Amino acid sequence: MNYIGYLWSTYNSQIIQAMWQQIYLVGISLVCGAIVSIPLGIYLSKHTRLATWVITAVSILQTIPSLAFFAIILPILGIGATPALIVLFLYSLLPMLRNTYTGLRSVDPTLIDVAKGMGMTSFQRLIFVELRLAAPLIVAGIRLSTIYLVSWATMASLIGAGGFGDLIFAGIDNYNNDLIITGAVPTALMAFIASMIFTLIRRYVTPIGLRRA
Amino acid sequence: MTVTFSEVTKVYQGKKPAVENLNLEVHTGELLVLIGPSGCGKTTTLRMINRLEEPTHGKIQIDGRDIEKFKEEELRRGIGYTVQQTGLFPHMTVKDNIEVVPRLLKWPKDKRDERVRELLAMVNMDFEEFAHRYPRQLSGGQQQRIGVLRSLAADPPIILMDEPFGALDPISREVLQIELKKLQARLQKTIIFVTHDIDEAIRLGDRIAIFQTGQLVQLGSPQEIVKNPVNEFVASFIKKNYQFETSNLSLKALDLASVDFHPYESHDDRIILSIDGSDDFYLVDSDHRFIGTISKENVKANQITADKVLQPIRVYDSVQNILSIFKDVNTLPVVDDGNKLVGVITSLSLMNAVARLVGGNES
Numbered sequence: 001m002n003y004i005g006y007l008w009s010t011y012n013s014q015i016i017q018a019m020w021q022q023i024y025l026v027g028i029s030l031v032c033g034a035i036v037s038i039p040l041g042i043y044l045s046k047h048t049r050l051a052t053w054v055i056t057a058v059s060i061l062q063t064i065p066s067l068a069f070f071a072i073i074l075p076i077l078g079i080g081a082t083p084a085l086i087v088l089f090l091y092s093l094l095p096m097l098r099n100t101y102t103g104l105r106s107v108d109p110t111l112i113d114v115a116k117g118m119g120m121t122s123f124q125r126l127i128f129v130e131l132r133l134a135a136p137l138i139v140a141g142i143r144l145s146t147i148y149l150v151s152w153a154t155m156a157s158l159i160g161a162g163g164f165g166d167l168i169f170a171g172i173d174n175y176n177n178d179l180i181i182t183g184a185v186p187t188a189l190m191a192f193i194a195s196m197i198f199t200l201i202r203r204y205v206t207p208i209g210l211r212r213a
Numbered sequence: 214m215t216v217t218f219s220e221v222t223k224v225y226q227g228k229k230p231a232v233e234n235l236n237l238e239v240h241t242g243e244l245l246v247l248i249g250p251s252g253c254g255k256t257t258t259l260r261m262i263n264r265l266e267e268p269t270h271g272k273i274q275i276d277g278r279d280i281e282k283f284k285e286e287e288l289r290r291g292i293g294y295t296v297q298q299t300g301l302f303p304h305m306t307v308k309d310n311i312e313v314v315p316r317l318l319k320w321p322k323d324k325r326d327e328r329v330r331e332l333l334a335m336v337n338m339d340f341e342e343f344a345h346r347y348p349r350q351l352s353g354g355q356q357q358r359i360g361v362l363r364s365l366a367a368d369p370p371i372i373l374m375d376e377p378f379g380a381l382d383p384i385s386r387e388v389l390q391i392e393l394k395k396l397q398a399r400l401q402k403t404i405i406f407v408t409h410d411i412d413e414a415i416r417l418g419d420r421i422a423i424f425q426t427g428q429l430v431q432l433g434s435p436q437e438i439v440k441n442p443v444n445e446f447v448a449s450f451i452k453k454n455y456q457f458e459t460s461n462l463s464l465k466a467l468d469l470a471s472v473d474f475h476p477y478e479s480h481d482d483r484i485i486l487s488i489d490g491s492d493d494f495y496l497v498d499s500d501h502r503f504i505g506t507i508s509k510e511n512v513k514a515n516q517i518t519a520d521k522v523l524q525p526i527r528v529y530d531s532v533q534n535i536l537s538i539f540k541d542v543n544t545l546p547v548v549d550d551g552n553k554l555v556g557v558i559t560s561l562s563l564m565n566a567v568a569r570l571v572g573g574n575e576s
């Protein structure tokens with residue numbers, strides 16, 4: 001406790017600044033990623049042949065190591081928050097895209113058929129049936145993206161985008177363990193809190209009729 | 214409302230026709246059963262009516278109007294639809310499920326509420342107890358009831374039912390058949406009902422349409438079909454399900470019995486059955502085990518205890534045996550080894566058996 005108190009009193013201004021930068025990086029890239037990947041997942045769930053191609057392409061993006069990705073983007077887009085956001089945005093896509101797609105595809109076809117047979121339009125079907133039933137999986141995808149983004153955002157410090165990475169890499173450069181811990185612990189904490197929040201949201205969007213007792 | 218098929222053919226890509234040159238008119242207020250072995254095109258026929266499938270050739274009309282002329286969604290909102298898997302939305306309560314079509318039709322809340330109460334009352338389900346449950350909190354039979362009520366919700370003149378009771382245990386199935394019969398007596402909807410169970414078809418159908426590999430092979434009342442099957446296929450289809458054995462002389466009790474039970478009423482875990490040619494009613498338990506017979510008077514007076522305990526006979530008892538007993542009584546229940554009621558011998562069924570025997574020897 002004393003040690004933490006010591007770190008806090010020494011580095012609090014850096015911690016707070018890094019935290020806001022980290023939240024900014026994660027928040028913007030997550031929101032943009034969701035805006036693209038969820039509608040794309042909905043579209044692909046109705047066009048399954050295209051889906052295989054698109055999901056494979058997005059998966060390949062995901063396999064590029066983040067360090068390499070930042071290195072590639074550096075000569076093209078330079079340094080700062082914008083190139084970092086672009087990389088993080090691309091990374092955020094896959095979990096949300098895949099979960100939206102899988103969630104919608106796994107809705108019982110009988111339900112879709114019956115919804116159609118009762119005279120729902122395709123839009124009504126999507127809103128009242130498919131998305132309601134896929135919601136827990138979609139939220140799980142958002143949660144996964146968030147956790148990844150929190151850790152990858154530390155790498156963004158390498159191209160000058162700030163965040164907890166600044167503290168960690170400064171610590172490494174200067175053999176300063178205190179500084180490393182000051183960057184690493186809040187990163188882990190942030191990932192943990194985000195994870196908890198989305199677990200709660202997931203529970204909230206799970207239809208009562210489907211919740212485990 | 215009438216539903217008319219004119220030269221309707223449906224071919225799924227790269228397959229033999231699922232339905233071939235179908236001509237059929239479903240009359241207003243009748244319950245028409247479509248029956249036949251699996252894959253013979255019953256479901257396809259049904260789904261062409263609400264345009265979940267489009268015919269490859271021919272046309273379908275409702276009250277003389279081509280269904281192509283309706284807007285798809287509007288057509289469907291005017292046709293009830295129930296399927297075997299219930300298709301209840303698991304994320305919606307019983308009430309929300311029933312209200313789906315009324316909501317689509319933008320009924321005001323009061324009217325919807327009242328309608329749900331009314332529908333639940335029709336099947337003796339308490340509103341307070343059931344309206345706010347989710348489907349998985351209901352038994353299979355209750356779920357299927359809600360499925361049926363949902364298809365009735367907006368009071369459509371036409372209802373399509375695709376093996377609605379096919380997944381239920383025998384007892385629930387019989388209870389729901391009784392309820393459907395009662396509802397239909399009251400509502401007089403035009404119902405097209407798919408099943409592969411000939412007993413169910415005979416119990417429920419005003420007319421029965423028998424399909425074989427996409428073709429309608431016979432259409433007629435249950436009596437006509439049982440008495441005059443048009444071909445070997447229909448005969449064997451009926452026979453297979455009835456397990457008649459008419460071709461040899463070592464007749465057994467079952468061969469003489471009528472097996473065409475009609476469920477009359479259910480009380481807790483007991484079912485009252487009636488059968489053509491007998492004034493008495495037959496009481497069985499939930500496993501269809503024979504309890505006893507009840508006179509018509511007692512049934513009418515709601516006196517649901519067996520008043521005559523006729524000794525039933527076994528399915529394999531010999532004719533000689535039976536005839537010697539039959540002198541003293543006018544009906545004889547027949548049970549199998551598990552004491553399940555499988556038929557009743559009446560004067561009528563005896564005469565029918567003789568007629569079959571004579572007919573069988575001629576051919």
Ligand SMILES: Nc1ncnc2c1ncn2[C@@H]1O[C@H](COP(=O)(O)OP(=O)(O)O)[C@@H](O)[C@H]1O
Nearest residue numbers: 225226228231250251252253254255256257258
């Ligand atoms: N969506 C479909 N695509 C391709 N073939 C189908 C489809 N639906 C049914 N069929 C085929 O059409 C035939 C009739 O099927 P169906 O109408 O479901 O029969 P039933 O309801 O009598 O069992 C079967 O051979 C079945 O395989």
Ligand SMILES: [Mg+2]
Nearest residue numbers: 252255256257
């Ligand atoms: Mg079928």
